[in-house]
Amino acid sequence: MATYLYRLGRYCFRRRRAVLAVWIAVLIAVCGAAGAFAGKTSDEFKVPGTEAQATLDRIKDTFPAQGHGSAQVVFAAPAGGGIAAPDAAKAVGASVERIAHVPGVAAVPDPYATGAVSPDGRVAIALVSFDHKLAEVTDQQREAVRAAAEPARAAGLDVAFGGDAYNRMAKVEGGSESIGVVVAGAVLVITLGTLVAAGLPLLTALAGVGVAMAGLLALTGSFEIITTAPVLALMVGLAVGIDYALFILFRHRRHLDEGLEPEEAAARATATAGSAVVFAGLTVVVALAGLAVAGVPFLTVMGLAASGAVVVAVLVAITLLPAVLGFVGRGIDRLPLWKRAPAANGGTTMGERWARFVVRRPLPVLLLGLTGLGVLAAPAASLDLGLPGGGSQAVGTDARKAYDLVSDSFGPGFNAPLVVVVDAHDAPNPEQAVQTVAGRLQTLEGVRTLLPPTVDRASGTALVPVIPTTGPDHADTRALVNEIRDQRAALRSATGASVAVTGTTAANIDVSTKLDQALPPFVAVIAGIALVLLALAFRSILVPLKAVLGFLLSIAASLGAVVAVYQWGWLDGFIDVPKVGPVVSFVPILLIGVLFGLAMDYELFLVSGMKEQHVHGKAPREAVVGGVKGGARVVTAAALIMVSVFGAFVLGDDPIVQPIGFALAVGVLVDAFVVRMALVPAAMALFGRAAWWFPRSLGKVVPKVDMEGEELMARLAEEKREAKEPAGV
The missing domain is CATH 1.20.1640.10 (Multidrug efflux transporter AcrB transmembrane domain)
Structure with missing residues (x-):
């Protein structure tokens, strides 16, 4: 490996203008592709094959609203009982009516008609259903729903927007990561001692991250990419990009201190430290790609996205960095901030x-x-x-x-609704089967209440909303889901209906x-x-x-x-x-x-x-x-x-x-x-x-990786010796 990387490092050093031009062209091309083909990232953590997802896929034609985006608009009066006051009720009703006319909103029932008013009369919930999937709900629609609630705000009510449509995750905004870059720059300056040397790893790492991020964004228009994937790619790509460049640069300066010419120093650094970089990068890529073992699509996408960033970081380190070193030459120690003792001095x-x-x-x-x-x-x-x-x-x-408003006024379980799907088409009496299942569910520990079921008579299927006593991340809610699933055999024996649990919480x-x-x-x-x-x-x-x-x-x-x-x-x-x-x-x-x-x-x-x-x-x-x-x-x-x-x-x-x-x-x-x-x-x-x-037996079959450059150094020494022979003859 070291021999090939030695040749590559020397080639990039000598052909630095061409290498730089290629990387600039690649960056421009992927940025153009990102501008032309970028789409939306997804906030949905879907896993095909789980019971909840399989059930949702099965009922999507019968109850299409279950697969659509939804939101909560929570109206809160300043004092208890105030939400039912005439002025407040009028303002809420006007807001609900305006929300219903927002393009893309399929339904928004009046909270007073559905009984979605807290026992203390302070909070009311309007459940907004969109006519398309959550991934297709646009920011413009979210803002339109916000704007439509203006009558309630004008009446002095607090209005908050929650639910799946407003639980946005993991946006790349540039604030925190810029702090990391600044700190990394300070570490580089302290370690390397000169502004020129410290700037090179930052420069090449940012170039690599730019290529990787633009390439990933270009793919969002054709593939479903979870919102967290670009953030992870940025995080990992930036870190390894700086580190890989630092490894090679550190070895390059050591060779310069030993008296080598810049070209030879860059070639040898790419050969030795570059071998470690390639091997290390390979391990990162394999590990991240190995996330596919979990069988979770969004996790696989995250792993592949970060792997792509690492691949780009490795390529930048072994090609662009030697080219940049060619431009810098011996000027790598310019703009010193402190006097550096050469490594060749060998001090303790x-x-x-x-x-x-x-x-x-x-x-x-x-x-x-x-x-x-x-x-x-x-x-x-x-x-x-x-x-x-x-x-x-x-x-x-x-x-x-x-x-918090819903949890405090209605109970934490109203933020963790479960949807029990009762398929009673084979039951002797479908309506009675649904009622029997609902009655059994009401007796389970951990169930606070049941909401009125939604029934499709043609298919004999019903949706029974179950409100737990605890929130979505509570162990008792998980226990309740398992308990309902454990009751399926008994319920089928008693009613002839099959039961499954779905919904966001499940x-x-x-x-x-x-x-x-x-x-x-x-x-x-x-x-x-x-x-x-x-x-x-x-x-x-x-x-x-x-x-x-x-x-x-x-x-x-x-x-x-x-x-x-x-x-x-x-x-x-x-x-x-x-x-x-x-x-x-x-x-x-x-x-x-x-x-x-x-x-x-x-x-x-x-x-x-x-x-x-x-x-x-x-x-x-x-x-x-x-x-x-x-x-x-x-x-x-x-x-x-x-x-x-x-x-x-x-x-x-x-x-x-x-x-x-x-x-x-x-x-x-x-x-x-x-x-x-x-x-x-x-x-x-x-x-x-x-x-x-x-073991010798393994030594015969395991290929030798020349990471330390032993074979390369031996070959260079042999070439040097052969070059001197004619002169001495």
């Missing part, structure tokens, strides 16, 4: 001092690190999963205001259950991939096993922190958590996929340095010190950059993006500074020469 660094401390006390460091990670991971045993809704939105938003519960069940096989697949790739990279047995165990420790610690903050409410006030409750159901599996690849970055960079020292004859512990000394600074900078990029997303208030950013920031922090910089050197020191043992 902080990384070397830390490594020597660890290898002198490997067992205490290992035990202390494992204890700390165990404490941090302990809350993960209480992990509870769910999907966000109106109650997860930030306090002060319209959707959260509507959710669908979210099914998605969370499916994702929870997908975690063990996904972890097994990821662990297997890691073992194979690392065995291929290092030709070792113990190194891959150690790496996988370290990765699992990082995952457990990160999930423990997420549970403590987002489920238990620790650090409330320090981190502005929209609502304490179940963790977003796809955060664990997404964390595993993303963090696996990122963790392998640091593993590859550090351990490849240790192997390089070992290959050159260093004693095992000295090889560990040498590897840490060579990689500590760049790994530290890379980790801080990733933490700053991911952590910036915690500053937002999106209920999905915020915990994802927090989980990744904690995961990278723990993996880089505890696992890779402490536990890995300690374990390698304890392993000694056994760390590099590899």
Whole structure:
């Protein structure tokens, strides 16, 4: 691999104008495609095959409104009983009538006629049904519904808008991520010492992110892409784009310090550090694409979107960066902010001092690190999963205001309605069957009330709305859904009717259950991939096993922190958590996929340095010190950059993006500074020469990956020797 990348790096350096022109053309082309073909992203977390989704698909022709978008318009009077006052009732009625005339609104029943008035007479709910799917509800229609409620606002009533149509998620707005870029820039300046050197990783990373994001947006017109996918692609693409460029740039400057010409330095950096970048990028892509194992389409789309961003980041790092280095030449150290000692001087660094401390006390460091990670991971045993809704939105938003008004005035269960579908077409007496089922449902623990059923006599099917006593993310609501499903056999025996549960709440519960069940096989697949790739990279047995165990420790610690903050409410006030409750159901599996690849970055960079020292004859512990000394600074900078990029997303208030950013920031922090910089050197020191043992039988069949550039250096030395021979003859 190193030989091919060496040639590629040299070619891009020499043909820098052509390479730059190609990337500019690609950027312009994908931006044009985004402008021409971009469509809308989806806010629906649909999972085909779950009972709720299958039931909804089955009844969509009989009850088409069940598959359409809906919203709540919540009217609240300043005092109890005020919503029924003549002036308030008139204003609500006028608003409802105007909403009914908004294009795309199919129905909006009068809340007084349907009894949708709270017991204290303060709040009324108008349920708005659109005549098309939620994904097709436009922002213009949402704003038109808002504007139509003006009579109620003019009468002094509070009006809030909630429901599926207003629970908007995960928008890329540029605020928090720009903070991450600024912090990353500061880390680069401190690490590299000059504005020119610090600017190169930012420049190339932003170029890569621009290409990836524009390409993804261009696909939204042809494919259903969940709204969270572009945000994840931006988050991951920006972080790895900066880090990959930093790895290569760091090696390039080292070669310059050794006296190489810029072209040769860039070619060798692309060959060696570039090999680690390609391998690390491959692991990230494989892990993210592996999200398809869960069998959840929107999660697969998120994984593929982020994978695309990583592929672009790798291509930029091994082509555009060498080209830019060709333009910069020896001017990479221009605009210095502090005097940098060349790496060739070989002074004692902080990384070397830390490594020597660890290898002198490997067992205490290992035990202390494992204890700390165990404490941090302990809350993960209480992990509870769910999907966000109106109650997860930030306090002060319209959707959260509507959710809280309904919950406080009607009860939390009115935000978690279940739809029980009774198919009685085979029953001896369909009407009696529906009544019997409804009567049985009313007796179940956890049911607050039943709303009047909707019956289609032609098909013998009825929809029975069930209002739980608890909210959508409460364990008792999940228990109620399971209880209704457990009653199906008995109900069919008693009435001849089949029963199924659907609706948004049931669908979210099914998605969370499916994702929870997908975690063990996904972890097994990821662990297997890691073992194979690392065995291929290092030709070792113990190194891959150690790496996988370290990765699992990082995952457990990160999930423990997420549970403590987002489920238990620790650090409330320090981190502005929209609502304490179940963790977003796809955060664990997404964390595993993303963090696996990122963790392998640091593993590859550090351990490849240790192997390089070992290959050159260093004693095992000295090889560990040498590897840490060579990689500590760049790994530290890379980790801080990733933490700053991911952590910036915690500053937002999106209920999905915020915990994802927090989980990744904690995961990278723990993996880089505890696992890779402490536990890995300690374990390698304890392993000694056994760390590099590899069975001969496997060595014959496993292809050799020249990540450290041994074969390349040997070939270059041979070419140099051959070039001198004619002169000496």
